[in-house]
Amino acid sequence: MFLKVELPWNVVIPPANLVAKGLMLKKSISLRLLKGFAANKATKDHGYFLAITTVESIGEGKVRRSGDVVYPVVFSCITFKLFRGEIIEGVVHHVLRNGVLMNCGPVENIFLYKDLMPDYRYVPGENPIFLNEKTGSKIVKDVLVRCVVLGTKWLEEEREFRGLVSLEGDYLGPVS
């Protein structure tokens, strides 16, 4: 789910940038904020950071001992997070023996385990697929699949989420 959230951030301006004229300060703060934001790919609590929409307020700067000034900034941004129980649509990018891997938005590794694909059977080959014998529907690379999120995992080192989904439920499966 894409969300628009308001977040606080502390932007640090080193003394070198403060020498410039007062009018440029807001611009330096914005640029630093953008850089810091882009570098911070995602967090466990808010999900993936996509883009800043507006800077709501810039508070009074506090001077640190090192000479840097810290400005408390509040800004709005777009984030992406998967919620357990949410129905999402993903695109298959790999078909494996025990399931398929999909991506949805910025999340690249969402796993759909074969036992959670009722009535689908693995068909090996050069281009392996999952085939539903009853309906003839196929799950193959680049197919759009609607599924329910069973859970997510945050990987601290890679700063990314992994998802686990299922097709068990009404109206779930490949989308034409």
Add this chain to the structure above:
Amino acid sequence: MLRGEDEDASELKIGEDFLKAKCLMNSEVAILLEHRYDQMKQMSGDSTPLPQVFEKSLQYVKCFSRFTNQGSVKQVRDRYQLAEFELAVIGNLCPETVEEAKAIVPSLKTKGRGHDDEAVERLLNDLLMIKKFE
């Protein structure tokens, strides 16, 4: 902040922070990200690579966008008393029948919310009209 075990979107338990946050439909995000993309290209030209998260999300929302007219979708948003999350899911997945809508947004079925089948049907018809006349 809810712990992982308590979170369950099917019952609309997604944490206070997120219930207050505005949920965006893919179509709305597509407009915002495209705008941002143009701004970034103008500011830094073609030389600076875009963050991967941004690029993947832009690709995704362009592919999964269902509406182009945000004004009318906003009207539907105001007319029906749905949680932001519920409306966003419906806007993203565009269910065609009331059964499908209740299957993908289970929290609609919660008693006492006043969402009988007729109300859901009207909502789906409104969205369908918007799509037709875009």
